[in-house]
Amino acid sequence: MTTDTPDTPAGAEAFLMSEYQSLQMLHQIAKDEGDKRLTFYITFIAAIGTVLAATGYFNGATPATTVWLLVGGATFAILIGLITFRKMLQRRVAIVIYRRRLARIRAWFVAHYPEIAAGLPYDTMQDLPMDWGRYRFGSTALSIVLINSFVAGVVALFVVVALAPGLVALGLLVALLVGALSWGLHLRWKWRWIAAAEVRDVRDRQRLDEIAKRPSPPTETAVSLHTQVPDNTEIGHG
Incomplete structure (x- = not known):
């Protein structure tokens, strides 16, 4: 953001500093919340697997019962996984938008006080792409995709083996196909959302x-600076 006039309305600097601090706080909250959701989901999936294994369902149950247990447990787990993934997408969008707005405020200060540019730790014109980190396999969103796809593949494997114990190779093939399909559908959802x-x-x-x-209104008729900032109701912390 640039300005054509060196003059600034009274209180502009204090207002922008307050906005900067608020955005920085919201940005950090969004990042922390994503980590918490990922930890919760991993714990949730591990708990389901542990409970099923501890109760011995897959040791003495009939193939039909095993299939029903797998389908029921997987449906619940995948539903939670999809909800978690959606929250991660909301979080990713919020983080990028917060960073863009922070960069906009930094650019304003540099435009009015060029001497501070040398001391800034960040690019004042930083404009991250909305899908920043698309191929970062360590990102929280892709971690959820990986877990969901793995769960879907494992369930497919167990279903095939339960129905046809001698077709382990077929079960592995089906598991790979189901996992790949799940991965692709998740990424398609992510790209459309982004x-x-x-x-x-x-x-x-x-x-x-x-x-x-x-043009800036006269001082005596100037409106509150807060009314000049659009309310971005699409931003959520997830």
Whole structure:
């Protein structure tokens, strides 16, 4: 963000500093919440597996009973996994938008006080792509995708083996196919979600740019700075 005039309204610096601190806090909350959700989901999946193994369902149950137990347990686990993945997508969008807004505020200060640019630890024009980290396998969202796909594949393997104990090779093949299908569907969901979020954010930033280009009102009739910032209701912490 740039400005054409060196003059700034009274209280602008304090207002932007307050906004910067608020955005930084929300950004950190979104990051921490993602880590907590991932930890919860891993614990949840491990607990389901432990309970099923400890009760001995897969040792003395008939094939039909085993299949029903697997399908029921997997349905519940995958449902929780999909909800968790959706929350991770919301979190990713929120983090990127917070970083973009923080960069916008930094750019404003550099435009008014160029001498501070040398001391800033971040790029003042930082504009992360909405799908930043798409191929980072250590990211929380992709960790959820990996777990969901693994669970789907393992369940498919057990179902095939329970129905046909001698077809382990077929079960492995089915497990790989189901896992790959789950992976692809998750990524497709992620890309569609990210694309929609990018459209919303571009529209919101265009509104901000339009507001920035408006002539400043006289001091005695100036409106509150808070009314000049659009309410981005699409941002959620997940």
